[in-house]
Amino acid sequence: MFGLKSDWSLELPERYFTLEDYEGGVARWCPGCGDLAVLTAVQKILRDEQQPPEKTVCVSGIGCSSRFPHYMHTYGFHGLHGRALPVACGVKSRRPDLDVWVATGDGDCCSIGAGHWIHATRYNMDMVVMLFDNAVYGLTKKQTSPTSPRGLKTNTHPMGSWLPPLDPLCAMLGFTNVSFVAQTVDWNPVHLHATLREAHKHRGMSFVRILQRCPTYTAAVFEELQRDPSRLLLLKGDDNVAVDPAVMKIFPNQAEHDPSDIGAARALAETGSQGEKVPVGILFRDASRPCYEDFTMQGLGISAEDKLAGLKRELDKFAV
Amino acid sequence: MNPAALKVHLKDLKPNGILIVNTAKFRPNDLRKAHYDSNPLEDGSLDGLRVIEVDLEERTREALADSPLDTRAKDRCKNMFALGMLYWLFHRDMQPTLDDIRKKFAKKSEVADANEKVLRAGHTYADVAGIFQTSYRVPPATDLPPGRYRQLMGNQALCLGLVVAARRAGVQLVLGSYPITPASDILHQLSSYKHHGVVTFQAEDEIAAVCAAIGASYAGKLGVTSTSGPGLALKSEAIGLAVMAELPLVVIDVQRAGPSTGMPTKTEQADLLQAMFGRNGECPVGIVAARTPGDAFETAYEAVRLAIKYMVPVIVLSDGYIANGAEPWRIPALDSLREIEVRYAAQSPDGAPFFPYLRDAKTLARPWARPGTPGLVHRIGGLEKADGSGNVSYDAKNHAHMTRMRAEKIARMADDIPPARPLGDISGDVLVLGWGGTAGAITAATLRLRKAGYSVSALSLRHLNPFPRNLGVLLGSFRRVIVPELNGGQLAMLIRSRYLVDARPFTKVEGQPFTSQELEEHVLAALEELSA
Ligand SMILES: Cc1ncc(C[n+]2csc(CCOP(=O)(O)OP(=O)(O)O)c2C)c(N)n1
Numbered sequence: 001m002f003g004l005k006s007d008w009s010l011e012l013p014e015r016y017f018t019l020e021d022y023e024g025g026v027a028r029w030c031p032g033c034g035d036l037a038v039l040t041a042v043q044k045i046l047r048d049e050q051q052p053p054e055k056t057v058c059v060s061g062i063g064c065s066s067r068f069p070h071y072m073h074t075y076g077f078h079g080l081h082g083r084a085l086p087v088a089c090g091v092k093s094r095r096p097d098l099d100v101w102v103a104t105g106d107g108d109c110c111s112i113g114a115g116h117w118i119h120a121t122r123y124n125m126d127m128v129v130m131l132f133d134n135a136v137y138g139l140t141k142k143q144t145s146p147t148s149p150r151g152l153k154t155n156t157h158p159m160g161s162w163l164p165p166l167d168p169l170c171a172m173l174g175f176t177n178v179s180f181v182a183q184t185v186d187w188n189p190v191h192l193h194a195t196l197r198e199a200h201k202h203r204g205m206s207f208v209r210i211l212q213r214c215p216t217y218t219a220a221v222f223e224e225l226q227r228d229p230s231r232l233l234l235l236k237g238d239d240n241v242a243v244d245p246a247v248m249k250i251f252p253n254q255a256e257h258d259p260s261d262i263g264a265a266r267a268l269a270e271t272g273s274q275g276e277k278v279p280v281g282i283l284f285r286d287a288s289r290p291c292y293e294d295f296t297m298q299g300l301g302i303s304a305e306d307k308l309a310g311l312k313r314e315l316d317k318f319a320v
Numbered sequence: 321m322n323p324a325a326l327k328v329h330l331k332d333l334k335p336n337g338i339l340i341v342n343t344a345k346f347r348p349n350d351l352r353k354a355h356y357d358s359n360p361l362e363d364g365s366l367d368g369l370r371v372i373e374v375d376l377e378e379r380t381r382e383a384l385a386d387s388p389l390d391t392r393a394k395d396r397c398k399n400m401f402a403l404g405m406l407y408w409l410f411h412r413d414m415q416p417t418l419d420d421i422r423k424k425f426a427k428k429s430e431v432a433d434a435n436e437k438v439l440r441a442g443h444t445y446a447d448v449a450g451i452f453q454t455s456y457r458v459p460p461a462t463d464l465p466p467g468r469y470r471q472l473m474g475n476q477a478l479c480l481g482l483v484v485a486a487r488r489a490g491v492q493l494v495l496g497s498y499p500i501t502p503a504s505d506i507l508h509q510l511s512s513y514k515h516h517g518v519v520t521f522q523a524e525d526e527i528a529a530v531c532a533a534i535g536a537s538y539a540g541k542l543g544v545t546s547t548s549g550p551g552l553a554l555k556s557e558a559i560g561l562a563v564m565a566e567l568p569l570v571v572i573d574v575q576r577a578g579p580s581t582g583m584p585t586k587t588e589q590a591d592l593l594q595a596m597f598g599r600n601g602e603c604p605v606g607i608v609a610a611r612t613p614g615d616a617f618e619t620a621y622e623a624v625r626l627a628i629k630y631m632v633p634v635i636v637l638s639d640g641y642i643a644n645g646a647e648p649w650r651i652p653a654l655d656s657l658r659e660i661e662v663r664y665a666a667q668s669p670d671g672a673p674f675f676p677y678l679r680d681a682k683t684l685a686r687p688w689a690r691p692g693t694p695g696l697v698h699r700i701g702g703l704e705k706a707d708g709s710g711n712v713s714y715d716a717k718n719h720a721h722m723t724r725m726r727a728e729k730i731a732r733m734a735d736d737i738p739p740a741r742p743l744g745d746i747s748g749d750v751l752v753l754g755w756g757g758t759a760g761a762i763t764a765a766t767l768r769l770r771k772a773g774y775s776v777s778a779l780s781l782r783h784l785n786p787f788p789r790n791l792g793v794l795l796g797s798f799r800r801v802i803v804p805e806l807n808g809g810q811l812a813m814l815i816r817s818r819y820l821v822d823a824r825p826f827t828k829v830e831g832q833p834f835t836s837q838e839l840e841e842h843v844l845a846a847l848e849e850l851s852a
Binding site: 024025052054055057058059060062069070072073074076077078079080083085086087088089090091092093094095097098115116118119199253296302304306307308310312314315316317 | 517519523537541630
């Protein structure tokens with residue numbers, strides 16, 4: 001932020017950004033919606049890092065949570081249902097200089113966009129992917145989502161959903177070239193903020209599943225988790241999300257976890273998918289996984305003259 | 321020709337045309353397989369043609385009597401015998417083929433020897449046996465304007481047109497694509513153009529391909545996506561997104577016979593209405609069509625120019641026939657091409673707020689603001705926008721206004737494209753109106769009819785949305801408008817509803833292009849009807 005120069009004068013950056021500099025339109029989510037906490041956390045991270053607003057692009061699909069870009073005073077693209085990741089990949093692959101954040105819902109990412117999800121993971125472009133998992137379709141008013149727990153009564157399954165829910169963490173940890181997987185909850189702003197900050201620091205596609213309360217349609221699903229922190233398992237360790245001891249005390253269950261150990265990560269995700277010992281923190285991180293843009297930006301620094309000469313050669317090929 | 325091929329292609333022959341038949345393949349069994357009740361060589365059904373009968377198998381085996389190859393391998397050389405005959409018939413130099421044989425079978429010298437021997441044998445046979453009454457010399461094309469020429473296939477031409485246009489505009493070309501016949505070659509070729517600053521993304525599917533192209537356009541690059549009909553169907557929602565976001569996007573559809581998977585390797589022009597209307601909502605886009613392999617170059621160039629200038633998606637229609645067809649193409653002087661100007665939005669010096677939907681007074685295009693530019697942060701997407709501010713808006717009047725703006729942008733391109741110039745006169749008895757790949761057959765048929773003294777003109781459209789300004793007047797200046805199309809009458813439908821002209825469709829959906837004879841006959845019949 002402010003630096004002290006050798007002559008003891010203050011070094012004032014040309015532009016200093018406050019939280020307001022990242023605030024877009026007034027958020028129109030329901031009162032008590034978990035999305036609000038995520039919005040605040042991201043704005044804080046950008047402020048802390050003094051990221052110029054014009055350097056950030058928020059990309060989303062369609063859903064309540066996908067309104068996210070409108071509430072950020074940055075560049076934003078609110079695309080199609082299920083297609084947040086391909087648009088974000090189009091931006092990032094050609095503009096590695098930009099800081100890309102993706103907001104996607106459990107329907108958006110894990111249902112209609114599931115194909116893109118697998119492949120975007122494999123491309124591993126440097127971006128943060130926030131899965132707002134409220135276990136239901138919110139915008140379209142309470143239909144079963146792939147992550148809806150068994151027995152959830154929805155408009156499409158009035159007797160209760162019966163399929164076993166898809167666990168996004170288990171899925172991610174099975175995708176080729178996965179490089180960062182974390183989980184957090186919207187109702188613990190400290191852990192949420194710290195987890196997203198770790199995700200932002202990671203180079204590669206950082207996937208964070210955010211257990212996100214929907215007070216309108218799935219209040220009961222998260223109420224219990226929120227009320228009884230013993231259902232959660234806080235992952236800790238030198239390489240994991242660091243939170244204040246006061247916050248750590250909230251979690252009766254804690255475990256040391258080394259995020260470089262994918263086997264251990266899969267085991268944690270598997271246990272968590274049963275609804276007990278739901279892990280929060282970084283499950284997996286490998287900064288050495290190849291990133292798409294590293295390969296595709298190679299060899300593009302060609303001068304205008306060389307391009308023109310090359311073009312003329314190409315046109316002349318097989319000339320008679 | 322064997323009986324099955326004869327059955328399919330007989331109609332392509334003009335009266336008195338030359339038909340070469342491989343008698344070895346006209347045994348009773350072969351005839352039965354092709355569902356012939358009697359032998360067409362004997363029952364008079366080939367009367368009026370010059371039939372040349374050759375037993376290709378026998379002649380080939382004869383020529384290879386000393387070859388070490390087994391009989392099956394020998395028989396495989398028989399196409400070379402036929403080719404040798406054709407070389408004699410048309411007085412062409414055999415050297416390129418001889419070189420090709422050596423190259424292709426470089427590792428199998430006995431196969432190369434056999435092919436060469438049979439090729440030469442066919443040539444000698446045609447000469448010595450006196451089976452043809454005449455031979456032909458096709459003079460080098462002299463009616464082509466002077467310049468440097470190269471051989472160019474349709475898909476190659478599209479690639480070069482895109483690359484040259486992007487270079488002219490000074491913008492990076494980003495292709496997002498998913499393989500599909502007959503469009504894959506575009507992805508292949510552009511993938512090898514990294515040294516031209518082109519980047520390609522082989523996406524996981526067509527939707528990701530077009531979305532990544534849109535993302536690239538949003539980021540300030542030129543997003544392009546290439547596909548065929550089934551892929552265009554998958555891309556339609558995203559094309560609507562680009563219409564709404566008002567971003568440049570070029571979508572190439574190399575059409576094939578449909579519906580559904582249809583006949584992937586056969587040509588058709590049945591995606592015109594899909595390009596025109598195949599999206600939800602009022603969703604107009606620019607549409608241009610390539611008329612010949614070489615014309616595909618300028619068509620692609622034009623698509624880029626319009627997409628950038630008007631900030632809209634432009635669909636380029638090509639087809640399987642053009643894609644794989646080749647023609648001599650005159651290499652254009654790069655600076656003779658129309659200018660393509662990219663003007664990215666810049667921060668106003670007085671720090672005034674940025675209006676992402678503030679329109680250019682003439683083109684109605686909105687500014688293209690690249691992320692990373694200070695002072696221009698804005699949010700766009702698929703939701704309706706308030707004109708000017710670009711804020712999400714559900715206001716009734718605004719939606720009506722924006723719908724009009726999106727249509728008006730396309731309509732105004734008509735002032736920016738050349739007027740339609742028919743081949744022949746600008747009024748008369750018949751106007752043959754085509755679009756895209758039928759141009760060659762239409763031109764040939766029209767020229768022959770005009771030579772015979774008929775009042776026939778022809779027009780092959782490149783611009784399909786919008787149409788050229790003078791099209792309505794032209795249509796009204798002919799007694800009869802005939803619209804030949806390889807579909808069920810799609811352009812005819814557009815023309816009839818737009819201009820209230822009694823345009824008569826002439827359609828064909830056989831996976832094959834029109835022959836100029838069938839067009840000629842059809843137009844002739846119409847002329848007779850008119851004079852009666
Ligand atoms: C192609 C398409 N299909 C369906 C829809 C309708 N739709 C919009 S959002 C949505 C699901 C939203 O659920 P989720 O992704 O979980 O986001 P949430 O609203 O819960 O944040 C659906 C089905 C759409 N907009 N587009």
